[in-house]
Amino acid sequence: xxxxxxxxxxxxxxxxxxxLLAALALPLAHSAQEGSHGWFSHPQLPLVWMIAFLAAAGQxxxxxxxxxxxxxxxxxxxxxxxxxxxxxxxxxxxxSTLGIQAVGIWVYVIGLGFLVWRALSLLSDAxxxxxxxxxxxLLVPGLFGAWxxxxxxxxxxxxxxxxxxxxxxxxxxxxxxxxxxxxxxxFYQTFLKSVVAGYALGCGSGFLVALxxxxxxxxxxxxxxxxxxxxxxxxxxxxxxxxxxxxxxWQSKAAVVVIMTFFPMLVNTIAGLHATxxxxxxxxxxxxxxxxxxxxxxxxxxALPFIFNALKINSTLxxxxxxxxEFFGTPIVGMGFRISTEIGRMNVEMVxxxxxxxxxxxxxxxxxxxxxxxxxxxxxxSYRQ
Numbered sequence: 001x002x003x004x005x006x007x008x009x010x011x012x013x014x015x016x017x018x019x020l021l022a023a024l025a026l027p028l029a030h031s032a033q034e035g036s037h038g039w040f041s042h043p044q045l046p047l048v049w050m051i052a053f054l055a056a057a058g059q060x061x062x063x064x065x066x067x068x069x070x071x072x073x074x075x076x077x078x079x080x081x082x083x084x085x086x087x088x089x090x091x092x093x094x095x096s097t098l099g100i101q102a103v104g105i106w107v108y109v110i111g112l113g114f115l116v117w118r119a120l121s122l123l124s125d126a127x128x129x130x131x132x133x134x135x136x137x138l139l140v141p142g143l144f145g146a147w148x149x150x151x152x153x154x155x156x157x158x159x160x161x162x163x164x165x166x167x168x169x170x171x172x173x174x175x176x177x178x179x180x181x182x183x184x185x186x187f188y189q190t191f192l193k194s195v196v197a198g199y200a201l202g203c204g205s206g207f208l209v210a211l212x213x214x215x216x217x218x219x220x221x222x223x224x225x226x227x228x229x230x231x232x233x234x235x236x237x238x239x240x241x242x243x244x245x246x247x248x249x250w251q252s253k254a255a256v257v258v259i260m261t262f263f264p265m266l267v268n269t270i271a272g273l274h275a276t277x278x279x280x281x282x283x284x285x286x287x288x289x290x291x292x293x294x295x296x297x298x299x300x301x302x303a304l305p306f307i308f309n310a311l312k313i314n315s316t317l318x319x320x321x322x323x324x325x326e327f328f329g330t331p332i333v334g335m336g337f338r339i340s341t342e343i344g345r346m347n348v349e350m351v352x353x354x355x356x357x358x359x360x361x362x363x364x365x366x367x368x369x370x371x372x373x374x375x376x377x378x379x380x381x382s383y384r385q
Contacts, residue, residue, distance in 0.1 A: 067136065070122030074143060077115050081150055084109055088157050097160035109154060116147050167349045172356060175349040182338070183357050190335040191361050193250040194322040198257025203314055205258070206265030207307070213266070214273050215291075224270075227263035235260065239325040248329045256325040261314040268310035272303025308373040312366055319362045 084105050091097060120140055127137040149169050155161070156168040163171055176183065213219045239256050246252035276299045284294040326336025335354050342350040 066122070067126035067132075070119050070126055073115065073119040073122065074139075077112060077119055080112055080115070084112075084154050084158070088154065092157070097158065105158070109151075113147075113151075116143070120144060164346055164348055167352055171349050172352045176353040176356065179350065179353065183353060185333050186335045186338050186354065187357055187361065189250060189331070189333045190253070190322050190326065190358075191319070194253035194325075194334075195257060195318045197250070198254035198322065199261055199314060199318040201254065202258040202261030202318070203265045203311060206262045206310075207269050209262075210266050210269035210273065211295075213270055220270065224267065227266055230259065231263045233259075235321055235324050236328075239321075240328045242325065243329040248331060252329070253322045253325040253334075256321045257318045260317045260321040264313050264317070265307075265310040268306045268313075269303060272306025273299050275306065276302045304377050305373075308369065308377065312369050312373075315365045315369055316362055319358060319365075323358060 087105055088097075120143060123136065123140050123143070126132055127140060153169050156166055157170075209223070213223060235256065238259060239252075242252040242255040242259075246255050273295075280298050280302075281294065284298055289297070323334075323336040323339070326334040327340050330337045335358055338354045339351050342348075342354070
């Protein structure tokens, strides 16, 4: 297969092979000039490096397709990813960092990035095929997230970035495992108390008021402009007032969450109720259906995509609102309290561990809502193959 054809059909594979080939030449010259500080100074590097390079060359020459090729290439990337980490560890043992002068290692990381691009492309195509296992669709974002964490780890440790500015994922994981009790108490206070209570009250009341607005049209003209006004209020101005009204415990944070989630649910539910076509409403009237029967059997099912859209938007707004509200007064527990306290102590690793807990919990909450949406709105055109 000619290079022009490979470039036209498989650019990522060819770029990976070229970058890794350059990574072979540069460190060898560097080793000849500087002795033991070259690429092959660590005894484990040659074998690991050559495995990844041969995988890149094979991909560029053969350009296979399919699920098996993607999985094999992903496995080769995992094996090859240890080489820069081993080099960084060897230099840190000597009390130094790689820095920008280690050109070969950074060219190798670039080539490895093109390999990851190629693997994710193959796996994405395989996941899009009919009958593909669902786990394959989850593997693609998982590998992409792992690659971003890998770049974070290699960049921070390779250039010797101080942990005060940006700790590495390994440092954050170490703090996370050593402070699980504190992080769980913060999660329980912020998420299981403030977020859940405020989310349920805000979304539930917004849905019920939307039904009332739909039944009483003049409320729509008076309430929706007020909703736009309240939605524009800055949370840093509302949170201290809620703390003064409801105290320092989770009730004041739940009140902030209610304010943030009420109007998105109200607006989306009204839009969903109005999405029912006139022909459908006329058909129900011709059958002699009452308002409640039309609402339950036609209008609410049609509004479900809009309602779930509001629920997913509010899942992130609720967590942000609760965390920010804790900056303005809370008991000595909570994610917002932990972030504001530990950043004052320059304990940045703990701050990032708390951020990781918030990100994972928010993502899982969003994912559960997405699964519920898929189970209840499977008939929607967006889910049709």
